[in-house]
Amino acid sequence: MLPYTLVIEHAAQVLTLAGGPTARPLAGTNLHDWTIIEQGYVACQGDKIVAVGHMADLDLAHITPETRLLDASGCVVMPGLVECHTHLVFGGNRAHEFERKLRGESYLDILASGGGILSTVRATRAATEMELLENALHHLEGFRRYGITTLEAKSGYGLDRDTELRLVRVARAAGRQQPVRVVPTFLGAHVVPPEFKEAGPRAYVDFILREVLSDLKGEAAFVDIFCEQGAFPLEVARYFLEQAHKMGFSLKIHAEQLHDLGGCEMAAALGATSIDHCDYLTPAAAARIAQQTQGQTVAVLLPLVPLFLRQEKYAPAREFINNGLPVALSTDFNPGSCPSKNLWLALSVACLKMGFTPKEAVAAATLNAAWAIGHAADCGSLEPGKRADLLVLNVGSVAEIPYWLGENPVRDVVIAGERV
Ligand code: NIG
Ligand code: FE
Numbered sequence: 001m002l003p004y005t006l007v008i009e010h011a012a013q014v015l016t017l018a019g020g021p022t023a024r025p026l027a028g029t030n031l032h033d034w035t036i037i038e039q040g041y042v043a044c045q046g047d048k049i050v051a052v053g054h055m056a057d058l059d060l061a062h063i064t065p066e067t068r069l070l071d072a073s074g075c076v077v078m079p080g081l082v083e084c085h086t087h088l089v090f091g092g093n094r095a096h097e098f099e100r101k102l103r104g105e106s107y108l109d110i111l112a113s114g115g116g117i118l119s120t121v122r123a124t125r126a127a128t129e130m131e132l133l134e135n136a137l138h139h140l141e142g143f144r145r146y147g148i149t150t151l152e153a154k155s156g157y158g159l160d161r162d163t164e165l166r167l168v169r170v171a172r173a174a175g176r177q178q179p180v181r182v183v184p185t186f187l188g189a190h191v192v193p194p195e196f197k198e199a200g201p202r203a204y205v206d207f208i209l210r211e212v213l214s215d216l217k218g219e220a221a222f223v224d225i226f227c228e229q230g231a232f233p234l235e236v237a238r239y240f241l242e243q244a245h246k247m248g249f250s251l252k253i254h255a256e257q258l259h260d261l262g263g264c265e266m267a268a269a270l271g272a273t274s275i276d277h278c279d280y281l282t283p284a285a286a287a288r289i290a291q292q293t294q295g296q297t298v299a300v301l302l303p304l305v306p307l308f309l310r311q312e313k314y315a316p317a318r319e320f321i322n323n324g325l326p327v328a329l330s331t332d333f334n335p336g337s338c339p340s341k342n343l344w345l346a347l348s349v350a351c352l353k354m355g356f357t358p359k360e361a362v363a364a365a366t367l368n369a370a371w372a373i374g375h376a377a378d379c380g381s382l383e384p385g386k387r388a389d390l391l392v393l394n395v396g397s398v399a400e401i402p403y404w405l406g407e408n409p410v411r412d413v414v415i416a417g418e419r420v
Contacts, residue, residue, distance in 0.1 A: 003064040006044040006388070006417055008072050009055065012396045014040035015078035016052055017367045017381035025326035025371035027295045032359040034367075034381075036398065042077055044388040047416035052382050070419070072392045075411060076401070078362065079382050080149025080389035081343050082369035085276050085300050087334035088153035088174070088182070089136045089167045092123025094335045107309050107337065108230050108258060117157070117191050120335050124157035129166055136174040139333070142341045144180050144420060147410040149389035151180055152330075152373045154224055156187030160195070161212050164188045168219050179415040183373045185252060186216050189225035189232055189240055201232050205240040213247055221374060222273065224252040227263035234261050241270050250374060256280040257305070265289055268297045274328070274372040276300040279311070283319035290324040298372040299325050301364070302332040303349040304340055318355025328372040329356075329364040344409060348402040358399050388417040 019035040020026050026034070041058050043051040051059070063069075097110055097119065110116045124132070136153075143151055153174075155167035168184050175182030188208045196204040205225075213223070223244040227237040231254075241251050250273050255263025257277035264275040268289040275281075275289070278299045289297060301315045320327055331346050332338045340346075347361040356364065370380030378387050392412040395401060401409060413420050 001061060002045055004043040004050065004062045004067045005046055006068045006070065006414070007041055007058070007063065008070045008077050008390065008392060008414070009041045009058065011040045011072040011077040012074050013038055013076045013398060014042060014052060014382060015076060015362060015398055016383065017079055017363060018052070018383045024295045025298050025368045025376070026363050027290065027326040028321065028324045031321055031327070031363050032357055034359070034363060040077070042382055042390060044417045047388055049382060049386050049388050050384050052384065070392065070412065074396055076393040076395050076398065078391050078393065079366045079380055080391055080413065080415065081147050081365050082373070082375070082380055083143060083148045083151040083330055083333070083343060084274070084328050084369040084372040085302060085330035085332050086151055086153055087156060087187070087332070088139055088151065089132055089155065089170045090120050090124050090157045090335055091127035091132060091135070092120060092335065093339070094119060097336070101310065111191070111230050116336055118194070120157045121159050121193065124167070125160070125163050129170060132166070132170045133173055136170055137178060139341065140174055140178055140180050140182070144178070144413060145410065146341055146343055146408055147391045147413055148180060148343060149413065149415050150183065150370070150373070150375060150379050152183045152185055154185045154187040156190035159188065159190065159193035164212060165215060168216065172219065179418070179420045183375065184220040185222040185224050186213070186220040187224040187226070188212055191226060191231045201236045202239070205232070205236055209240065209243050213244060213249070217248065221250050222252050223249045224254065226254040227261055228254065228257055229259055234263055234266060237263055238266050241267060241272070245270060252276060264299070268293050272297055273374060274298045274300045277302055277305070278315045278320070279306055279313050281315065283316055283323055286320045286325040287323035295324060295326055297326070298328050298368055300328045300330055300372050301350065301354060302330055302338065302346070303354055304338045304346050305332050307349055308338050314353040316354070317350065321360065326368055326371065327364050328368040329361060330369060342406065342408070344401070345406050348405050351402045358402050361402055362398060388414060390414045
């Protein structure tokens with residue numbers, strides 16, 4: 001009998017996220033119907049979870065002098081957070097635009113004047129690969145302290161072949177150089193770069209399809225596109241995603257962030273793994289998407305973005321959940337619309353402004369977030385066989401998690417069976 005290498009014991013609550021359907025993301029009532037074990041433990045062998053249960057059922061025969069014991073008395077133990085939507089790698093920052101925004105300029109006005117995303121593109125193109133890597137590692141360290149154990153990282157501030165490939169390379173290198181697992185996504189179709197201003201969005205995506213995507217096979221599983229006024233229109237986004245899908249990429253979209261253009265429904269119909277933002281997605285369209293995709297496409301909601309953009313409209317998540325659409329939560333960490341890595345704050349704002357319950361918010365930032373990046377088989381819940389990515393929190397119950405507004409509740413972070 002193999003001994004346990006690590007046991008987290010005496011937890012006030014173990015948030016297992018287990019007990020729901022396993023073949024698809026949690027939706028409807030399943031989003032809050034998962035199992036909490038009071039007075040529980042989690043046992044690991046090497047990098048895997050091997051047992052989860054009540055303290056009374058802990059099998060002492062597996063505990064040897066080599067077993068490390070982590071006392072979680074009075075604490076919540078839960079899976080590591082999964083950050084399923086970030087723009088991790090970029091140069092510079094946009095503090096100067098924060099002031100313009102406070103004076104009343106809108107996100108799209110700043111972009112149309114050559115700022116916004118295009119300002120970060122200039123700073124990113126000017127940075128060296130080493131500077132970009134150092135920045136990414138700095139941000140990953142911050143994410144780790146917030147208990148993020150897996151993180152999706154989009155490119156999208158290069159908008160030329162070499163810089164976009166560099167951003168994916170940097171994301172992958174950053175993933176290898178520290179413990180948080182990094183899942184890269186290609187967002188070369190973020191906005192149209194100045195070089196293609198005359199030729200237009202269709203010419204630019206043709207360039208990406210022809211000259212960039214073939215070099216990304218095996219480097220990034222997902223492609224993403226920003227479907228919005230001032231970025232890519234619906235028909236160009238459809239064409240791009242169809243072609244990328246034929247090349248073997250899984251699909252994501254930024255859509256219905258500032259207007260209802262139909263991008264979410266279009267991408268879901270093509271089998272998108274996730275549809276992201278959704279602030280302007282209607283509950284009726286959400287119900288159609290849930291039905292058409294049989295609950296496979298996840299809506300990734302980003303509550304810190306409307307907050308930071310001073311926007312009144314938040315995704316109507318309560319209706320999405322009631323209509324059966326699986327939802328995930330993420331920060332959208334980036335220099336323009338969300339310079340925050342505090343996913344805990346995003347959970348609180350999701351409860352306050354989008355109608356989530358605390359249990360639903362936790363599920364949305366763990367198991368459903370793992371579904372949103374194709375990693376539900378190995379993370380997002382505390383179940384035997386999954387990677388031992390887990391957190392010990394300085395709170396005693398799930399209800400306290402979104403309650404302590406803006407705090408970081410993390411006491412210990414374990415990634416792949418090791419405290420980090
Ligand atoms: O997800 N909406 C498009 N892209 C990012 C923002 C990028 C930026 O402003 O730099 C987002 O919000
Ligand atoms: Fe984004």
